[in-house]
Amino acid sequence: MRHLALPILPALCLALAGLLAPAAPAVAQSGPLRIEITEGVIEPMPIAVPNFVPEGGDAAQLASQISRVVVDDLVGTGLFREIPPSAHIGRVTSFSSPVQYADWKAINADALITGGVSVQAGQVTVKFRLHDVFAGQEMGAGLQFTGTEAGWRRMAHKVADAVYSRITGEDPYFDSRTVFVAEEGPKDARRKRLAIMDYDGANVQYLTDSASIVLAPRFSSTGDRVLYTSYETGRPQIYVLDVASVGRRVLDTGQGDMAFSPRFAPDGNTVVYSLTQGSNTDIYRMDLATGQSVRLTDAASIETAPSFSPDGSRIVFESDRSGSQQLYIMPATGGEAQRISFGEGRYGTPVWSPRGDLIAFTKQSKGRFHIGVMRIDGSGERLLTASFLDEGPSWSPNGRVIMFARETQGEQGTSSLYTVDITGRNLKRVATPQGASDPAWGPLQ
Amino acid sequence: MTYLAKAILLSATLGLGLAGCSSMSPDRFDNVTDLNASGGANGLPSDPTSPAYFQQAVGDRVLFEVDQSTLNPAARQILDQQVQWLLANADYQAQIEGHADEQGTREYNLALGASRATSVRDYLVSMGVPDYRLSTISYGKERPLEICSAEACYAKNRRAVTVLKSGAGF
Structure with missing residues (x-):
């Protein structure tokens, strides 16, 4: 599994750490080139990304592939638009030569990304510079990344992440992975496997076979482990899977007919989940090291789909104690819960944003499903999507984008993954080899 | 609260009480055969002691309203017949599978299916079927019987x- 190891030269690690740290606004403000992500309609910024220059070894194809992934990442945000290479006047034949800014001004590129790629003994080195065309200068320092040839996509994502961060001032998210349920077969005999992939659908790998139904995986905050629910023993039970070794173990949740809906606490040491006994489903919390569990809710109704606040102090969850599914927030140690959803319809699958300010949810109203967001006090509800069946939002690591599953209607209905910006713009399907559901977006790698 | 609702609540309470006395371990049902599946083991529908008869003449399933797990009169009528059959055919045990339609979120539907299966188990127990002969499992919306996206x-x-299950030595 760990084929994507990415040794970065020590000095460059430092450079990268500085860049990606949230408290580095100076980088984004070093030039006038800036996208403020707001609720309003925005005109995508025109960028030019001439093919990265092959600089040594057999790097021509790789250089071209890496340039394409950088473009796909950036354009995929809806914030950038590519000026295609066929429209370029300037030619970049050497990474180190001075840039002729007039050539790029002439085609109205706001930003120019130049890069170089070399391959040596299976190691790939990618260098890039971001240019503010109208200022006629570089924006931030050039960076380089070194990694294995198999991990070339990660280096492309790193380049795009750096560009995205410098121009938007936001934390990046391209170098991240998603765990999900891969689906095959008809609706009444669907086969499900746990799978992991890059955030953009590349590099799909399967973590389980399809012998048992698997449901709703979730990453730990560092991405090293995945929690999920499986019928492997004949009834739903919770498993913890180590991503590197693909080894898994069942959580001993003690008494109860089934355990499901597991989520990690931000510290990775604690798991919250639902336990069903008879007709009653409540939320429990388990210390992974000791296996000790405590009950957090105590109602005769269904309490499930818990999600921690980023600081670990609170839990948002869904309950039908009022007569229909609604969202509630309680202290992470249990106790009195405050209802936060009051709109028309049913609210489920709440997920706390990594920034802490929003809750994403699934809403059912008038026979339609929506993915939406609201503030943690329940105000400011906004529905981002509408379809026959949208379900299960998951946040990008920077809290700008939501991935979810959309099932199409009818006997041939299939499930696919989609992303949408929290502004409601830029709805896109994530390409997966088969059907896919229950996405959980992992952290930045 | 209506008399009906009280009766359901009472049976639910009874059922929960009894459930606490027995283990719900699924291992008890290892090496058993699903006798509702079509095939020779089902026997003939004309034989009142056969699983085929239970399926077709008695009725092996009850239906629920949207987002509900309470038993309506039609459901209780079928379950009354199931009780009679199960009491007359004491060699059989049964696993009650709870299901939901696709119009709901996955994890909620899992809990809802469990609640439906429990409603049935509790009713059967309240009417005299020994708790140890019954188990429950929820499939949520994972195993629909019909695949159209319509109320039908x-x-x-x-x-x-x-x-129905019948295991070696049971």
């Missing part, structure tokens, strides 16, 4: 199916 199909998918 949803209504059939919101179900609890009493699946």
Whole structure:
């Protein structure tokens, strides 16, 4: 599994750490080139990304592939638009030569990304510079990344992440992975496997076979482990899977007919989940090291789909104690819960944003499903999507984008993954080899 | 509260009480055969002691309203017949499968299916079927019977199916 190891030269690690740290606004403000992500309609910024220059070894194809992934990442945000290479006047034949800014001004590129790629003994080195065309200068320092040839996509994502961060001032998210349920077969005999992939659908790998139904995986905050629910023993039970070794173990949740809906606490040491006994489903919390569990809710109704606040102090969850599914927030140690959803319809699958300010949810109203967001006090509800069946939002690591599953209607209905910006713009399907559901977006790698 | 609701609540309470006395371990049902599946083991529908008869003449499933797990009069009528059959055919145990239609979120539907299966189990127990002969499992919306996206199909998918099992030595 760990084929994507990415040794970065020590000095460059430092450079990268500085860049990606949230408290580095100076980088984004070093030039006038800036996208403020707001609720309003925005005109995508025109960028030019001439093919990265092959600089040594057999790097021509790789250089071209890496340039394409950088473009796909950036354009995929809806914030950038590519000026295609066929429209370029300037030619970049050497990474180190001075840039002729007039050539790029002439085609109205706001930003120019130049890069170089070399391959040596299976190691790939990618260098890039971001240019503010109208200022006629570089924006931030050039960076380089070194990694294995198999991990070339990660280096492309790193380049795009750096560009995205410098121009938007936001934390990046391209170098991240998603765990999900891969689906095959008809609706009444669907086969499900746990799978992991890059955030953009590349590099799909399967973590389980399809012998048992698997449901709703979730990453730990560092991405090293995945929690999920499986019928492997004949009834739903919770498993913890180590991503590197693909080894898994069942959580001993003690008494109860089934355990499901597991989520990690931000510290990775604690798991919250639902336990069903008879007709009653409540939320429990388990210390992974000791296996000790405590009950957090105590109602005769269904309490499930818990999600921690980023600081670990609170839990948002869904309950039908009022007569229909609604969202509630309680202290992470249990106790009195405050209802936060009051709109028309049913609210489920709440997920706390990594920034802490929003809750994403699934809403059912008038026979339609929506993915939406609201503030943690329940105000400011906004529905981002509408379809026959949208379900299960998951946040990008920077809290700008939501991935979810959309099932199409009818006997041939299939499930696919989609992303949408929290502004409601830029709805896109994530390409997966088969059907896919229950996405959980992992952290930045 | 109506008399009906009280009766359901009472049976639910009874059922929960009894459930606490027995283990719900699924291992008890290892090496058993699903006798509701079609095939020779089902026997003939004309034989009142056969699983085929239970399926077809008695009725092996009850249906639920949207987002509900309470038993309506039609459901209780079927379950009354299941009780009679199960009491007359004491060699059989049963696993009650709870299901939901696709119009709901996955994890909620899992809990809802469990609640439906439990409603059936509790009713059967309240009417005299020994608790140890019954188990429950929820499939949520994972195993629909009908696959159209219309109420005609949803209504059939919101179900609890009493699946007969007969194990060696039972």
